[in-house]
Amino acid sequence: MQISRLGRTVGLAAAVGALGVAGCGGSASTDSPAATGSTGGTAKAAGAPSGTLVVDQSFVDKGIDPGHEFTPTNNMLVKAMYDTLVTFEPGKTDPVPSLAESWKGTKDAKSFTFTLRDGAKFSDGTPVTSADVVFSLNRLVNLQSSGAFLLDGVTVTAPDDKTVVVKSKTSNPALLRILATPPTSILNSKVLKAHGGTDAKDANKADKAEAYLQTASAGSGPYVLGAAQQNQQYTLNANPKYWGEAKGYPKVVVRNMAAPTQLLNVQRGSNEIALDLSAQQAGTLKSNGALQVTTDASVNIFDVEANMDSGVSPTGDAAVRKAIRLALDYDGYAKLSGAGAVQAPGVIPSQFLGALPQSDAVKQDLDAAKQALGGKSGIKVKLSYPSDATPNGVSFASVAQKVKSDLGKIGIDVSLDGRPAVTFLKNYAAGKNQMSVSYWGPDYPDPNDYLVYAPGAPGTSRANDNKYTKADAPDLAALGEKAGRTLDDAERGSLFQELQRGFNKDSPYFPLFQPAQAIVGSKNLTNVVLDPTYTLNIPAVGGN
Structure with a gap:
């Protein structure tokens, strides 16, 4: 996993698209509890947009099982359907509460204790517990797939239903930010086990849940999977049992489109975002009053x-x-x-x-x-x-x-x-x-x-x-x-x-x-920001 991003995510054949602009790096607490976030919400926030959001991207698609994926395309999709212990706000890199409402780290950065929030539920209505966290993170490690290296030397335990302890063999001040990445998403362990999933040491051979997760989601995020045509198109629908405040569009369609087609689509469509235009292509749209165009430096x-x-x-x-x-x-x-x-x-x-x-x-x-x-x-x-x-x-x-x-x-x-x-x-x-x-x-x-x-x-x-x-x-x-x-x-x-x-x-x-990177979206959209971790934070995209 450490040769180069070219080798990791390109599949040794095609290049990865731009990852986007990050916010300034900052400090998450390592010796005191983090601020507590929202502990609940409605399925749809007041003022949330209606209609369908359309996102065009040139796919690098390895599937949407969090335990196996590690590409910009799949990070974006997984972020919409699954939650992690901590998360990032759009374009930022400071960890904030998500499934964990607070955390406390030891001074040597070898151990972090997370307290899970009350009221968080999976899309089938069952509560998120510490057992699901342990299962999900152990499964990631034992699958030995693309994102497993993120948790090298890490063990996870659950003293009780609301507490998770993550320990690293070595001091790891980066661990909080790692736990906001999509491969560390938390899955419904009961659903996974019912469809052949396992977090056992031999999960790389015994786990059979990847095929199921390409047809259905098993997370607690703002969206559930509606339809999936790998390497072609994904449809996401709002999760009616989402525990938080849903601010995004009720339906999102993410399509695999070449850049020239994206250039045409974003001009013809509404509630539309193009992720892969070159700086030169984006520059031709800056005079279009119906669009918002952002061009700046990539994190690559x-x-x-x-x-x-x-x-x-x-x-x-x-x-x-x-x-x-x-x-x-x-x-x-x-x-x-x-x-x-x-x-x-x-x-x-x-x-x-x-x-x-x-x-x-x-x-x-x-x-x-x-x-x-x-x-x-x-x-x-x-x-x-x-x-x-x-x-x-x-x-x-x-x-x-x-x-x-x-x-x-x-x-x-x-x-x-x-x-x-x-x-x-x-x-x-x-x-x-x-x-x-x-x-x-x-x-x-x-x-x-x-x-x-x-x-x-x-x-x-x-x-x-x-x-x-x-x-x-x-x-x-x-x-x-x-x-x-x-x-x-x-x-x-x-x-x-x-x-x-x-x-x-x-x-x-x-x-x-x-290199330069560009993101173009319909003028009415909000939070149209290329993200260093999620490519595009779909749940945060709103409209007016």
Whole structure:
């Protein structure tokens, strides 16, 4: 799960769409109870819209079983039908109450105790209990599917019907944000068991509920599944037994549409949202008074990555890495994506806790780049990239061609090696690529997700793929470990900034840009916001 978002969610063949804009990273309480949220509500709030909301997206659809899914499309759908212990408001990254009305964490961030709210019910009317939470989270882990890594080293127990204790083997200040992600959704354990579901250790072989969950929902969220045609269309209907305050449309249709079709549909329809238009396509609609158009920077990052092994690549030489860093035309890369794209000052996107300010961004300096080479000549490097992927509408080939041009200005001869994503990722994971154009999108909106960049990061990660070991940068390795276990968000953010400044001095990573992303919706809609975790928070979309 830690190679790259390209490999995790693209299915090794097609690119993931933009994930959206996050709010500022912040701090959820780790040593005092959280604020208590609403403990009940009506099936439909006063002033809730009527009619049907239509959402067009280019699907990456692995199905809507929370235990198996982990794509932007399925995150959006699962969020609408299921609740998690905590959640995020549209476009934000601070945990707020959901099924848990409060929580308390230990000072070492190894244990969190959640108190479930009264009145929460599943769509069949049965109460949500701690047993359902334990079942759902254990099932996620034991299915060993896409999202299981989120709870690595985590155990879940229930002292009573209203209390859940989540423990981590190691300090994990990111755990609260992880528990707001759709794979950690809470399912009706009785319904799942009746349809072949299990949370046993052998769930990866014994669980038979995935097929059922593609035809019916078993959650407590604002919507229930009406109809499902995988990779084509999903219909969601308002849950009449929803425990909270339903503010969204009574019916939602989510359709798989290519971007050109989305461009036409959003102009012709009403109560319509298009999620996959390029910045250029969205720009053509800004004068349309019937539409709202938002174009800004994605939380995804394009970068160049070098191999630290001198036996594999000339980029094992620190002087060559310094020259490359200074030779890249960072402003030019952002322009490849269009209005709204920005240079990436570090590996953490600008919307998250720990991001570097633009004042820390590396600037092109060709004279300094040539000086860094110290007269070395005849340097040749092969630049690999996935030739069949265009995340956020940006072609890897166009980025690679520009890298070749930039480095050619300082005498580095770059040969381009475009391959199908499946081949590119195989070589990438094996550490065979000399240099790569790559891409990263967040698994969850917390800086700990970016510790895979740290020297010697454990598991299958960018650190190992690029042969970046603790011996290469022991101080940065120690800094990454400290940042990952620090509890206070202000201190943690500062540590992650310090870590990235170290990367910008010398590392195998060359962050390029956060591509532009766009969301277009009918003018009357509210909360039309691309979301870093849910793609689009469907239950929050209202109308007037």
